[in-house]
Amino acid sequence: MKKIKKLLLLALVAAFAIGAAGCQKEEAPKEEPKAEAPAQTPAENKTELKKITVAATPVPHAEILEQVKEELASKGYELEIVVFSDYVQPNLVVEAGDIDANFFQHKPYLDDFNKENKTSIVPVAVVHYEPLGIYPGKSNDLANIPDGAAIAVPNDTTNEARALLLLEANGLIKVREGAGLSATKNDIVENPHNIEIVELEAAQVSRVVGETDFVVLNGNYALDAGFNVATDALAKEEQDSEAAQVYANILCVKAGNEEKEEIKALIEALKSDKFKQFIADTYEGAVIAMD
Structure with missing residues (x-):
C-alpha cells in the first residue's frame, strides 16, 4: 500500500513539472542590430x-x-x-x-x-x-592760415592735383590755368601765404597730422585715421561737384x-x-x- 502511494506521489510531481514547463513562454529570437548609414559630412551637404x-x-x-x-x-x-x-x-x-x-x-x-x-x-x-577733405593739424583755421604753413598732400599724380584744386577752391593758392588733373606744386602761380606743400605717399599723409599745419586726405585714409569728412574736415569737395563724378x-x-x-x-x-x-x-x- 505504501508502495502504491509513493508511485502516485511521484506521478503527481511529474505531471506538475510538465504543466509548469508548458506555461513558460518561448523567447523570440533576438534581431541583429541594423547597420546605420554613415552621416554625411558638412562638406558633402554643402554646395561648393x-x-x-x-x-x-x-x-x-x-x-x-x-x-x-x-x-x-x-x-x-x-x-x-x-x-x-x-x-x-x-x-x-x-x-x-x-x-x-x-x-x-x-x-x-x-x-x-x-x-x-x-x-x-x-x-x-x-x-x-x-569727398577729399582738408583737415586740421597744428592749425585749425583756414581763414587765418599762418604764413609759411605746411600742408601735406598725396603725391600721386591725380590725387595731388585734386588736393591743389581743393586748396585753390578755398582761396589758399592759385594753380596755373590748364594744369587740371596733372597739376603739381610746380604749377602753383600764386601763393600769398607762402604755403609749403609737403608731398607724401597717400597712406602716409595722415601720419603727419601733428607735424604739419593741415593735411589733405583721401576719404578712405581719413576714415582709417579716425576722421569723418562730414564733421572733421575744414573744407571738402561737395557732393554735387564735378569731382563727385570724376x-x-x-x-x-x-x-x-x-x-x-x-x-x-x-x-x-x-x-x-x-x-x-x-x-x-x-x-x-x-x-x-x-x-
Missing part, C-alpha cells in the same frame, strides 16, 4: 561655392565688401577680400591675374596708372564717392574679364538697395553710394 577674389584698401572698401558676402553666397559665390595698404599692388595683382578684381581707386588714377605701367585694367562699375571709386578687372558671371554678380550686389542703405547709415556722408 565658386570663389571671387577682390583686392581692396582697408577702409571703407574692405568694410563695404564684407557687406555683400552673404548675398553673393546665396548666388553661389564665396567672396575673398585681400587687403592692401597702398595704391599700387591692388592693380599689379589684378594685371597679373592673381586676383579677379580690385576696389580702391577712381578713374583718373586708373588712367594714369595704366599709362605709366602699361597695364590693361578697366572699370566695370562706379560704386561710391569719397573721382568716384570704381570696381575694376583686367581687360577681357568684364563679362564673367561672377563679376556681374558682384556688381549687382554692390548696386543693391541694401548696400546703399548700409553706406548711408554707416558713413554718414563720408562715403556716398553712387547710382
